[in-house]
Amino acid sequence: MKGLLKFITCGSVDDGKSTLIGHILYDAKLLYADQEKALALDSKVGSRGGKIDYSLLLDGLMAEREQGITIDVAYRYFTTQKRSFIVADTPGHEEYTRNMAVGASFADLAVILVDASQGVLVQTRRHARICSLMGIRYFVFAVNKMDLVGYSLSRFREIEKQIETLSKELSLANVKIIPLSATEGDNVTVTSKNMDRYKGEPLLTYLENVDIDEDETEDGFYMPVQRVCRPDHTFRGFQGQIESGSIYAGDEITALPSGEKAHINTIYVTDRKVSEAHRGQPVTITLDREVDVSRGCVLTKDTDIPVCGRLRVSLLWMDDEPLVTGKEYLVKLGTKTITGILTKIHHAVDVNTGEKMAVQTLSKNGLAVCEISLAEGITADTFKNHKTLGEFILIDRVTNMTSACGVVLETKRQAQQTNKASFVNGDIKARGDIFEEFFYDTSSLSVLKYRSVHETYTIGDTIPLTGESYSYPENFDILVLRDNTAVTVRSGKIAQIISFDEYTYTGVPVVNGRGFEILVFSQEDVKRFFAEYDPEDPEFFRRHMKFDTYRKVAFSGSDK
């Protein structure tokens, strides 16, 4: 059983979440004496007159105290004899749904409050839906304020039925229902004397004993690479956290997306050299041979994780600006960040009722099932199969806001490979983006890119001069700025793959790494071009390059 349980509490504005957590801390005498003093003081200005208001323990921001509501997640810490706990107390109001989702993404278990006098409300349904979307698999429904319904068992049974219906609807696993009173302390930390016909344990006892790992089912080993550790030329280690499974020195692993295989030489768990490592541990792994692995790649063993070009996702929109289909966002998934386009909203989902709706756009706190097209293949899987590779955020490229978060429902495979160099001559390598296809996507009304050629070419090889959206001359030079490499093509064959230092202009047409014509007509021009190189400055492109000399935009559907 896990020594640390992270859980969230959610409920609507007056359900008494903060009071419940305040009471657990208070009852268990887990408060430091001076915090108690501060609390008694705070209560004088609090909402319950002179009586201690437990919720003041949690609402920490000045605006929250003034308005008497929770705006953002508050984290609290306590330990009992059995376990350590981190509680994320989350806001219940619909306006702050995204803050609730923050707490839910952090937690293993959700405690959802239901007011006994009101039963399951739209808020309850919203909270359960968000928790379930964020991957919580354990639920406690705390039927609160039992004191206000005279501790009526039949009322409790009624609500129990409502909750069971909701659980079925959302396919919630592991549901526990407990009647309690947070203000009076019934079934919070001790069994209530007012509800002796309820035979279950109090909330805290349940939290102390629940085993949240029992249905852990991810296949094999996988570790998204956070960084490459290179203290000197002799050591090249891949650092990351093991997301599932175990590895042993000598194991054969597969690096994705390249698909290259290698054996594990050494494993370090932090600064300790070990012979095996397991889920959750931060490791550094060295391999027995050189493979093409950098940040964003994933090391795997015994898994079938795909490399995908498109994803069907379920997402929560979190930005004040509404979702725009066809707009390019940064997609962060695992340790990889690449550009992607939200090509289509299949349907929105009413966060309260679950009803599907056809929409053109989505505003803040809206849920929807969407399609994302990625600029290049990404190692991803469904949230169900490999959780960490099925979670993502979208980042607005201009404001840098985290615009949405979501989970992968379905992956659409791409042929293996993407990062392999296309031009190789010993140590000198360059990317082959000149073979990218630019096409107009008829479903999203946007221009997208797609790369279908996965070959590696070296000196003497014939290259495909013509594609759907490009056509290069027989003789031309390619200056791949990102790799500092020049490739010269003569009669459709590769003549040279050399570093920039060795390159001289000979009068044939010149293109950049993406196949745009570079407007140079002398060695002097080439020099100036190199000197002014700034990949992020559109003015540099305008001054020196022309898109449509050898390229055009082709028509294509989104199945491309």
Add this chain to the structure above:
Amino acid sequence: MSELSHLDELEAEAIYIIREVAAECERPVMLYSIGKDSSVMLHLAMKAFYPEKPPFPFLHIDTTWKFRDMIKFRDETAKKLGIEMLVYTNEEGVRRGINPFDHGAAYTDIMKTQALRQALTKYGFTAAFGGGRRDEEKSRAKERIFSFRNSAQAWDPKNQRPEMWKLYNTKINKGESIRVFPISNWTEKDIWQYIRRENIEIVPLYFAAVRPVVERDGTLIMVDDDRFPLKEGEKPEYKSVRFRTLGCYPLTGAMESTAATLDEIIEETLSAVSSERTSRVIDNEAAGSMERRKREGYF
């Protein structure tokens, strides 16, 4: 396979965060205050990148009023571990003679808050690790692990970026910077238990010893050097004391204790009757004072 312990899990979370920053942020720095939380942070950074050294410098904001033992410890630690330790002092404040005895809140603002802002600007750091923990104070309990500051280094608590799973968004606009709190989820108890488990060296002031102190407004202040202005008739008493937090010596309350080993400290901490920030004089002001300071750019 055995489950990770609760400390293992906290350690893994912190290391993940530290590595993410090193991989994604342009110019990170780790703030180093010489206290026990900083010692834990430094230890985590050493472990996160092993066998490489942390790929960023450490920064100490020296108010010139730190305990002498702290400065000695800082210099020895930096030398022993071979890390880059930057020390920054607000020289303008020194010239103006700003000190904790005469200038109260202005001292903290000028020698700490402003000094930090100046240092971050001077070196162009875009991300700064801090050792803040959410169990320390109410507004901190609400702060994200990646906390954004506008170009005036101020925090906007009502509009924090959502932070989902482990997918930290480290993108910033020009002029903005990030504070990163890898040990947000640790409690004081976790810190002490981790120090014991990992044998982390900490400043000797945390252990009880007989030291010269005077009592001011119910707080024991150590007379660490001859700049301490003794009032008429005031004489330092020798008492067995230790410190739960370390800062500027005139502003740091000592507690009477005989706990001279880690086990004794942990024992005393777990049965403590007051949480650690009571010994920091600056926190005992009006409710919400920390939040106000953070909005103004306090770390």
